[in-house]
Amino acid sequence: MIKIKNLHAEIEGNKILNGVNLEINAGEIHAIMGPNGSGKSTLASVLAGREEYEVTRGEVELMGENLLDLEPNERAAAGVFLAFQYPVEIPGVSNMNFLKTALKSIKEFKGEKPYTAKEFLQMVKKNQELVGLSGRLANRSVNEGFSGGEKKRNEIFQMAMLDPKFAILDETDSGLDIDALKTVADGVNQLKSPEKSFLLITHYQRLLDYIVPDFVHVLHKGQIVKTGPKELALELEEKGYDWLKEDGVEA
Amino acid sequence: MSMENTEKKDKFLAGLMKNPTADTVGNQQQLREEAYKAIHSLNFPTLKDERWKYTRVAGILKKDFEHKPGDVPESLTGFEIPDYKSDVLVFVNGIFNNELSHVEKQNGIHVLTLAQGKVEHYDVIDKWMGTIADHHSHIFTAMNTAFHKSGVLIYAEKKAIAQHPVHIIDITNGEGVTHAPRNLFVAEDDAGLKITHSFHGDAGENFINGVNEVYLGRHAEVEYQMIQQNGKKSNHIHSTDVYQSEGSTFTSGAFTVGGKLIRNEINVSVNGENCETRLNGSFMGGDKHHFDNHTIIDHLVPLCNSHENYKGILGGKATGVFNGKVFVRKDAQKINAFQSNQNILLSDDAVINSKPELEIYADDVKCSHGSTTGQLDEEALFYLMSRGMKKTDAINLLVNAFTAETLEYVSAEALSNYISALIEKRSDELNNQYA
Numbered sequence: 231m232i233k234i235k236n237l238h239a240e241i242e243g244n245k246i247l248n249g250v251n252l253e254i255n256a257g258e259i260h261a262i263m264g265p266n267g268s269g270k271s272t273l274a275s276v277l278a279g280r281e282e283y284e285v286t287r288g289e290v291e292l293m294g295e296n297l298l299d300l301e302p303n304e305r306a307a308a309g310v311f312l313a314f315q316y317p318v319e320i321p322g323v324s325n326m327n328f329l330k331t332a333l334k335s336i337k338e339f340k341g342e343k344p345y346t347a348k349e350f351l352q353m354v355k356k357n358q359e360l361v362g363l364s365g366r367l368a369n370r371s372v373n374e375g376f377s378g379g380e381k382k383r384n385e386i387f388q389m390a391m392l393d394p395k396f397a398i399l400d401e402t403d404s405g406l407d408i409d410a411l412k413t414v415a416d417g418v419n420q421l422k423s424p425e426k427s428f429l430l431i432t433h434y435q436r437l438l439d440y441i442v443p444d445f446v447h448v449l450h451k452g453q454i455v456k457t458g459p460k461e462l463a464l465e466l467e468e469k470g471y472d473w474l475k476e477d478g479v480e481a
Numbered sequence: 482m483s484m485e486n487t488e489k490k491d492k493f494l495a496g497l498m499k500n501p502t503a504d505t506v507g508n509q510q511q512l513r514e515e516a517y518k519a520i521h522s523l524n525f526p527t528l529k530d531e532r533w534k535y536t537r538v539a540g541i542l543k544k545d546f547e548h549k550p551g552d553v554p555e556s557l558t559g560f561e562i563p564d565y566k567s568d569v570l571v572f573v574n575g576i577f578n579n580e581l582s583h584v585e586k587q588n589g590i591h592v593l594t595l596a597q598g599k600v601e602h603y604d605v606i607d608k609w610m611g612t613i614a615d616h617h618s619h620i621f622t623a624m625n626t627a628f629h630k631s632g633v634l635i636y637a638e639k640k641a642i643a644q645h646p647v648h649i650i651d652i653t654n655g656e657g658v659t660h661a662p663r664n665l666f667v668a669e670d671d672a673g674l675k676i677t678h679s680f681h682g683d684a685g686e687n688f689i690n691g692v693n694e695v696y697l698g699r700h701a702e703v704e705y706q707m708i709q710q711n712g713k714k715s716n717h718i719h720s721t722d723v724y725q726s727e728g729s730t731f732t733s734g735a736f737t738v739g740g741k742l743i744r745n746e747i748n749v750s751v752n753g754e755n756c757e758t759r760l761n762g763s764f765m766g767g768d769k770h771h772f773d774n775h776t777i778i779d780h781l782v783p784l785c786n787s788h789e790n791y792k793g794i795l796g797g798k799a800t801g802v803f804n805g806k807v808f809v810r811k812d813a814q815k816i817n818a819f820q821s822n823q824n825i826l827l828s829d830d831a832v833i834n835s836k837p838e839l840e841i842y843a844d845d846v847k848c849s850h851g852s853t854t855g856q857l858d859e860e861a862l863f864y865l866m867s868r869g870m871k872k873t874d875a876i877n878l879l880v881n882a883f884t885a886e887t888l889e890y891v892s893a894e895a896l897s898n899y900i901s902a903l904i905e906k907r908s909d910e911l912n913n914q915y916a
């Protein structure tokens with residue numbers, strides 16, 4: 231599905247990613263853990279196409295296509311989705327209005343017929359139920375005045391609407407109560423399929439009880455310093471990251 | 482004034498004075514002559530004048546402009562507002578066009594050209610014209626007063642509430658054209674009027690020098706929405722001078738999506754208790770456009786509310802000016818005055834000079850004013866694009882959201898939709914000046 235090779239990225243002259251290598255096959259779920267500031271969100275943003283980050287070396291292929299050449303919206307059309315760690319509030323822009331336009335553009339990009347108004351509404355209803363987002367919120371401005379948990383649910387709602395092939399969830403579990411966590415996990419599990427891949431960024435093993443990853447990676451100073459099975463998450467929760475740093479695994 | 486400047490001024494005025502219009506009924510000719518005298522004692526403003534600090538009119542004065550007829554369009558397609566039922570008065574280069582205009586008769590509401598009004602309602606004109614706009618100290622108002630040819634008189638008798646709005650369409654065509662629309666809107670006690678005024682033009686260089694006088698009697702309501710879709714070489718100076726009596730509500734909008742040099746002045750004298758004054762506007766410039774909004778709300782008496790909200794979006798090398806002055810006079814207690822100007826600069830070369838000003842001489846008042854200028858929200862843009870929106874769509878959506886507040890007081894939905902669509906179209910044009 232996605233191949234990240236020796237990816238280096240910087241912002242305003244600060245080197246944040248220092249050679250990330252990662253390959254995720256279709257149907258797989260990978261988790262990335264790592265200390266604050268290690269570059270997890272940066273990796274997510276670079277994959278989604280945020281312009282502020284400059285890719286200085288390396289390449290990323292999504293289903294054989296060079297991802298780094300694409301604009302963020304083209305990446306969305308190609309099937310990339312990022313659930314933001316900090317979803318943006320956009321006053322005056324209605325959730326529904328923007329999703330409708332976004333879906334229309336994606337369909338247009340793919341050369342497919344747009345959804346009819348009826349189909350769209352049906353999808354909205356179904357997915358709202360899936361993530362437990364009240365219809366009241368869906369009609370408000372994007373994330374404006376949403377609680378932390380509501381914002382995260384809204385991210386999953388949008389993911390369900392856009393039906394991506396490769397979804398990155400950046401700390402979608404942070405700030406969720408246990409019920410919300412289950413709902414979000416259910417949402418992901420229902421979308422899971424042999425054609426889809428997920429990259430979960432998290433600090434907590436807890437999420438991985440509900441969404442079971444195939445691999446767990448540790449990102450440290452912009453590099454993946456360890457990869458292991460789902461049990462690695464438990465070990466990290468117990469021991470923290472210091473033992474990895476001390477190992478001197480840096481390249 | 483230096484010799485050289487006097488010569489320049491005389492030469493410029495000579496162009497404007499060709500084929501003069503004279504009035505024969507009432508005091509109107511006297512008013513013209515008074516204004517004509519004032520012109521000679523006044524100077525054209527320079528950047529040294531506080532009120533014109535950021536707006537240079539020298540470029541206009543260098544050119545030769547004349548009153549001359551223009552091409553009359555075959556139909557109103559492209560000028561009319563879809564689904565907006567209204568009386569329509571069409572002017573081409575300041576000359577009234579009867580064929581394209583239509584007015585439905587209503588009890589107590591009189592909608593006619595100023596020229597016609599000067600004959601049929603000369604008493605109304607004599608009573609109000611020249612009493613609200615200041616032709617004694619403002620040279621452009623003096624020029625309009627002395628040289629105007631026509632315009633519109635809308636007169637609502639006591640208790641007459643217009644059932645539909647009036648749409649004034651001002652089209653300017655050709656090279657080197659000038660005209661000076663002069664409009665008088667009178668709403669007597671308990672009367673109600675809604676007026677939309679749209680400006681359109683071709684690519685020719687022109688100079689429009691307009692004046693509106695608006696009188697609101699006790700408990701009268703007037704809504705005046707101005708839409709400037711001027712051509713790209715249009716110079717347009719427009720003064721709207723308003724007098725509010727007790728319990729009246731004045732609402733105005735200024736939506737500028739065209740033109741080269743635009744200067745809109747609104748001066749509201751609030752001289753009765755329990756009045757509402759709402760001034761809103763959005764201006765969207767690119768290239769080297771210069772758009773200037775100057776407003777004065779003068780609270781002379783207690784117990785009034787004023788609400789002012791202007792938004793600017795500037796790309797390319799455009800300059801915007803916002804100067805909003807609110808006076809609260811001594812003893813004008815319990816005034817609520819809100820004023821805001823927010824701007825988005827799409828490029829590094831765009832400039833805004835924003836100066837909200839409060840001058841308060843009373844002590845029991847609630848006033849707030851603020852001005853912000855920033856870039857387009859990059860995070861929001863990325864967020865929208867990451868969901869699949871094209872960059873242009875995302876920018877348009879953000880621009881529309883930003884300007885939406887200024888449409889809050891546009892009462893007709895068809896009009897509000899029309900203005901939104903213009904804003905979106907303009908946003909599209911400015912997209913390529915986004916850097």
Ligand SMILES: Nc1ncnc2c1ncn2[C@@H]1O[C@H](COP(=O)(O)OP(=O)(O)OP(=O)(O)O)[C@@H](O)[C@H]1O
Nearest residue numbers: 241242244246265266267268269270271272273315
């Ligand atoms: N715009 C920026 N300018 C300068 N430095 C930045 C910028 N954005 C991120 N950084 C830096 O890059 C580093 C990595 O940040 P990033 O957000 O990717 O970390 P993270 O692993 O997601 O951390 P967390 O677990 O706290 O979310 C941090 O040191 C951060 O300060």
Ligand SMILES: [Mg+2]
Nearest residue numbers: 270271272315
């Ligand atoms: Mg992060």
